[in-house]
Amino acid sequence: MDNLGIFLQILFWGLYAGCIYILLATGLNLIFGVMKIVNFAHGEFLMIGAYITATVFFLTGINPYLIILVSMLALIGIGAVVERLCFRPILGTGKLNEIFLSIGLIYIFQNGAAMIWGDSWQSVRSPYDGITVPLGPLSVPLDYIIIVALTAMILIALYLFLKKTKTGMEMRATSQNRKGAMLVGIDVERIDVISFGLGCALAAAAGTLWVVSGQVFNPYIGSMPAVKAFTIIILGGLGSIPGAIIGGLLMGIAENGAAFLLGGIWKDAVSFIILIVVLVIRPTGLFGEKGD
């Protein structure tokens, strides 16, 4: 493999990693944009999505890519329950309450998953395991092309939902001005539930893609991706969906580039270095606006 080939290969692995981050961070941003809450337990929804995908796959043998729908629907339900029972009662009571609540949720979800599924790591084999597709100078496993395509489809669907549907427009209105939205008759509590459910569904999609890409998983996998998702939304701009997408891509590529050039131990550190640099130069993040 020549130098160009290696460069493109690293770029591609960055793109793949970016897909997982984008879905997770977009969901987090959707929730933050509408409700302005900080949920550190967001990575646990990725973990639950991963387990739902694996469980349905082991029980039915259905193509795991199709299970993404089951996983997303299940997490919409779980997210709605969590929003209604946990976050709504403390909405507006201070960030400290949100932080402690979400830390409590991390323990509940991690230990709950360990009790249900055990805490040994697991893995799933994709039905397209071993199939590679020539892509220019690269030979790329089919699974990663499907993952990139699925991520793009989910983001396009989200874009259309937010732009073209009444509920999507109500979500955007609530995100821009909550009081104003209430004044024009939007049921913001209903919008909160929908936003939280959708955010969780995007995390579930990330969990499914994590599983089908052959990465191992256990109840504790969500913590680090959640921290990175927070980094991405701060990097991209709080509440900005395009910011989350660009930030996620940037994070995936930077991490893999650092692992190649500097060594694997720099993989996590580089994300935070970029974050610090961006915040020093542009405190509102890449796509954030003053006052966000």
Place this chain on the structure above:
Amino acid sequence: MKYQVLFIAVLLIMAALIAGCTQQAATQQQTTSASQGVIKVGVIASLTGPASNVGTSMWQSAQVAADKINAGGGVTLKDGSKAQIKLIVGDDESTQAGGQDAATKLITDDNVDILVGGYSSAVTSAYEQTIAEYKVPYIVTGASSPIITHRTDIDTSYIFHHCPTTDTYGQYTTQFIDQVIRPAVNGKLNASDARPFRLALLYQDTAFGKGIQTAVNNTITKNNLNIVLVSQQSFKMGESDFRTQLTAIKAANPDALYLGAFPNEGAPAITQARRDIGLNTIFLSPENNDNAQFYKDLGQYGEGSIIESRFSPYTAPTGPVTVDQAAFKQAYFAKFGTYPDMMGASTYDGVFIAAQAIGNAGTTDKAAVKQALVNLNMPQVIEAMKNQTISFSPDFRESSFDLWMEQLSYNVTIGETRPSIVWPDNLKTTDFALPSWYTAGSA
């Protein structure tokens, strides 16, 4: 509103309760009173977190050992009385902070007489200061970095290492590469013995992984081996995505790749190398990977791989330990429905060593038990030891094991690979062979 607040309060209490459930279940045998006729053995294992698979095997193996000792009447003390082994587990949560908490609790709350276990050198070394401070005899059966007993910043005289160190098995594996794989690759290429063997390393960036890296480098230099390290890549503990490092390794055209990784890292690394990167080479893994879950996760991608080992769930060398190993696996399977791994086997040994040392000392006095461990000379239990004897070296209190190398072959019926011993000659059941798909490296 007050019901909602009440609900959140209940939810938080549930979180705390559930968080403690794993530990609660695992510590069900614990006692707070030092009742007579009981020897309290603390077992430090990773019951939760990334290393929980190995930690669970260690804890469960300790239980099988305690059952066997107690069924045989227990341990005879100096006054002729018999004492039963009572195990108390401490979950290190696969973290340094968790290890510190577990060790402190076992020593100060549970007042254990002796400690056994410890997995991950990074985790274990974090609480060695506590062991040194309270002077509790500790038989380390999982953490394999030599720093465990070689470090000089604290007093390690109460710590005994019943586990080959990364120095030992790093050196052993490098010699296997030189004596077996290198000639096979030269044979395949019709190359002369002068052709340097191209070895790559992918290692965990911890004392464990760096220990392997150091051992390989030192062995090559000291023995002037015709092996060149073409790529040395690291990763952080618990990593699951190795594609970038593997891309760099493939670009270096290695003849083989030695992974200094835990099983939850090694299995995805080999799978990603074969499936995603197209790195069709020989993968060598250290002994902690000889674990049933590792075989399951590898599937067909484990074909042709090598594991350095001293206990396997699926094979055993012909010799004095064959029957005892089979009996241990049978007892373990009967109790837990799965097979133990290597760290489980050394922890099983560790409980027997603890019982023997206390029996030899005739008391649970910690200084006397430590001295009994220093003077220990007992027959091997289930792991094959040098001279079939367990004793600790006078310098760093390390026991010496007989090691071997296994090669994995794929069994289509079960969808997993199974190991066969290929080295050394006195233990091997078959010869090492390069797989048909193997591609040698090139300069």
